[in-house]
Amino acid sequence: MTIPLIYDVTLRDGSHANQHSFTAKFCADYIDTAYAAGIRYLEVGHGNGLGGSSLHIGRLKDPDLWATVAEKTSIYKDLRLGVHVIPGLATFEDIDLAISNGVSVFRMACHCTEADTTETYIEYATRRDQEVWGLLMMAHMVKPDHLAREAKKMESYGASRFVFLDSAGALTPSMVRCITEELRTVLEVPLGFHAHNNLHSAIANSLAALAAGCNSVDACAGGYGAGAGNLSLEALVALLEKDGISTGLDIRKITGLAALVEHHFPSSLPKVDSLSAATGFHGVFSGFKPKILDAAAAFQVDAMDIIEALGKAQVIAGQEDQIIATAAQLAKEAKQP
């Protein structure tokens, strides 16, 4: 196994856990600590990326965060700062603004079947000399060959790396291996994997991805991310080091990063519970969890019923309004004799 690129998504995916309330101060501390630990790729922002701040998904609490981020990139010259970009939420103007804030890695993401929605976005950032990756979300929803065809489109648009996201934590290690092998036969660009822990499989899936030929993984300090959380950065580094694979990261400082998160967000640390198992099993986007609980309370319906209905309707990330529509519908049906 070659030394994997570890891409730290704590300050982006973790936003889902704390309702997008990272402060500029916390981000500054986190970036300092992560840099000292050896992290060189780090993602920041709203949980749904650029343009995600909304009543629909949740407002980003501290817009000053970007000024801080810009300052850090001017200090740490070899730190690559990334953003998640979903066409449909973000615009070209958002990309321009991110560039002016020191962002240099653009991860263009869309639902696993809709790669062509990223074409103009990939071209836009590529023409501005940015590092551009292609990401397909909710990868469990299609067969590996279908995913590979979509990924190939992103490569043809100019993406320099392809990452598949298990956004609902619904994949198993053998599925991750099959997908990676299929991607390797079709793509020329390097591959990466993004795990969620709904079924306790983030570590196993990420190791399977690396063993099968991915050479980057997304990770979060303390696994701090959407729903049941992501791949735990410190556990991954510890496991790789034990197997003799040097990550170039300082394990003591990496565990310190997790401690920093634990200290600041004791009430929203990731937990694999009954709801996350249900979302994993039914393939429902991890980031929906708090909204499912809110809607269940507002309409007095069972959260498990909402999860099952969302899974059956194949609702995708970005359709937060469908959680409310589904809860309203379930409440209406419950009233009828």
Added chain:
Amino acid sequence: MNEPMKRVAILGSGNIGCDLLVKCQEAEGIEVVSVAGRHAHSKGLEFAARRGVPTTDRSIEGVLEDAEKPDILIDCTSAAHHPHNYDLCRQHGILIVDMTPAKLGVACCPVVNLDLCLEADNINMISCGGQASIPICFAIKQANPHIQYIEVVSTISSASAGPGTRKNISEYITATQKAISNMLDINEVKVIINITPAMPPIHMKTSILVNAEDVACEVDARIRIEAVAATTRAYVPGYHTSVELKQLGSKMMCQVQVSGSGHYLPAYAGNLDIINCAALEVIQRL
């Protein structure tokens, strides 16, 4: 005496152009004199030919070759191509109805400002999400004149989103935001679009969200929303509220569902239907 037929050319042979062709042919007083595309054997041009309409594969240049020019050209190409098409139409004195999010013409949502648009030489139909949301935004604004923030989230089926739509997402967002903001005098507008491959394809859904504190009277807003939905239904038959205005924490949300009339694509393609129904409403008044 009958009014003379309006001579209409449709530029672009994708989903929008083909659905408009059927709608125009079924409407009274409109004659489709040409459908233009760029590929001789495209599905759209073959569809138009089967419906007995002259076609050209040389885009707007092909349309303008005819000695007898159309009165109205409907631009169903893309935001990037529209400026060129508008230039040529202006030179020839042809009115242009723009279906792309190019933001050059006067933005029009029939239920709100049709009368104010009729003198313009370029009428912009904004976007499907714009046509679905503006009536509701208009009702909320009427009930709460001081409202300063509104959000619009549309979800359309993958099957209804053609290549033009997919290449114009950033333009779609900015054009829809600008149109709502200007037309209704609302400071900040946030627009989101999702494209979902769920099977069977979902009917277009558009949610409108506001800060709960901006809504003085929920009941009044609800009554106005239902009234404007009924007015919109007069030209978009499949337009219905699917979630009534409801407060959830600090926000309020309502949702409309738009089912299409099934002219070219099946009923799920409400997004196609609503912008085309709006354009037809404009053309009939020109």
